[in-house]
Amino acid sequence: MSDSIYTLTLNEGREKSLLRRHPWIFSKALSSIPSDLSSGDSVKVVSSQGEFLCYGLASPKSQITVRAISFDENIKITDELIADRIRQAVSLRKNVFDRGNDGVRLVSSEGDLLPGLIADKYNEFIVYSISSAGMERFKDVITKTFNEIYPNCSIYERSDTKSRLKEGLKPRCGVVCGKEPDDCIYVKEEGQVYIPVDIKNGHKTGAYLDQRLSRIKASTLSKNAEVLNCFSYTGGFGLWALKGGAKRIENVDVSENALSKAKAGVVFNHLDPGRCRFLKKDVFAYLREQVEKGVKYDLVILDPPKFAESAANLKKACRGYQDINRLGLKLVRKGGRLLTFSCSGLVDSALFQKIVSDAALDAGVDGRIISTLRQDADHVVSLPCPETFYLKGLEIAVM
Known part of the structure; x- marks a missing residue:
């Protein structure tokens, strides 16, 4: 890794997004990329006229060649800057902890001005994921800072995302310091329900903390309801539906491991297993089967x-969302609800609403949007980076 700071120049007319403080600089925006630029190098980015725009961290093997870290020429990228950003991010989450949550996102990548770093706290474990070459350079700083903030916590790494490959980084998982987590731990949510979390082998860092508010919404709609929970994973929505008084719930997922943890979660929360079914099925195929049988539910949850x-497969993705919502809407009895979600950052709120509207038309269903749903407050959204507002949800009433 080079100690020098390269100055990279943008092509003429390509500075608009940086002036708006969007952190991504693509390779085509740069007039040239030095052949000896190394992954994780600090760089200074200037306009075609030589005006300072930002300091960033380089990833020459990625389409996003630079991720901006500082837009102030007097604030260079240092270990202390990264540590300060982590401390600031943790301080923003106090209200989420105060609500009775022991599972909280501590750092949310671009949302916290730390592109490529995700960190979640589950009870006495910190689990972080590094997905960019720039944050890889600061791995030791990241570990040291979390140790200082949470000296009694163990740290586990889940840097195994596909995006690491695009950065030229190998996957890496395991204990960084402290003890090994159990195969399943239970994390208190809103002081009421314990969510099963699989740190070592689960999706992402082990759980989907971003859906916390939507799980509570599902609970309010579940009294005496027959519920279909699709892509159920470890059963978070199902647990909240049972807590809300669901009469019957079907959890559908392709993962036997996730379903086994969902079953255990019902017992751990002292809820009634007799009201649950756990089905290892392809969701699309199961929805089609249920439509053909004429089955109806009071509440259908689609959390794919x-x-x-990528932009290249956006059209295909939209067709997938439309198909699954068409099937889901057909399964909701009149007066019931559909809770449907997209976690694709490339699918904005307006596009997602259009997709669901087209799906309702195809299904021959008259629907109304009762509420919109989104990621919880610990998954913060950066004003200049709309991609950080990635989780969109709609509560649809079927008329």
């Missing part, structure tokens, strides 16, 4: 994985 991984 990210369909739009």
Whole structure:
């Protein structure tokens, strides 16, 4: 890794997004990229006229060649700056902890001006994921800072995302310091429900903390309801639906491991297993089967994985969202609700509403948007980076 700071120049007319403080600089925006620029190097970025725009961290193997860290020429990228950003991010989460949550996102990448770093706290474990070459350079600083903030916590790494490959980084997982987590731990949510979390082998860092508010919404709609919970993972929505008084719930997922943890979660929360079914099925296929049988539910929850991984497959992703919502809407009895979500950053709120509207038309269903849903407050949104507002949800009433 080079100790020098390169100055990279933007092509003429490509400074608009940086002037608005969007942190991504793509390779095509740069007039040239030095052949000896190393992953994680600090760089200074200037306009075609030589005016300072930002300091950033380089990733020459990625389409996003630079991620901006500082837009102030007097604030260079140092270990202390990264540590300060982490401390600031943690301080923003106090109100989420105060609500009775022991599972909280501490750092949310671009949302906290730390592109490529995600960190979640589950009870006495900090789990972080590094997905950019720039944050990889600061791994030791990240670990040291979390140790200082939470000296009694163990730290586990889940840097195994696909995006690391685009950065030229190998996947890395395991204990950084402290003890090994159990195969499943239970994390208190809103002081009421314990969510099963699989730190070592689960999705992301082990759980989907961003859906906390939507799980509470599901609970309010579940009294005496027959509920279909699709892409159920470890059963968070299902647990809240049972807590809300669901008469019957079907949790559907392709992962046997996730379903086994969902079953255990019902017992751990002292809820009634007799009201639950756990089905290892492809969700699309199961929805079609249920439509053909004429089955109806009071509440259908569609919380699929990210369909739009890149702009290249956006059209295909939109077709997938439309298909699954068409099927889901057909399964909701009149007077019931559909809770439907997209976690694809490339699918904005307006596009998602259009997709669901088209799905309702295809299904022959008259629906109304009762409320919009979104990621909880610990998954902060950066004003200049709209991609950080990635989780969109709609509560649809079927008329």
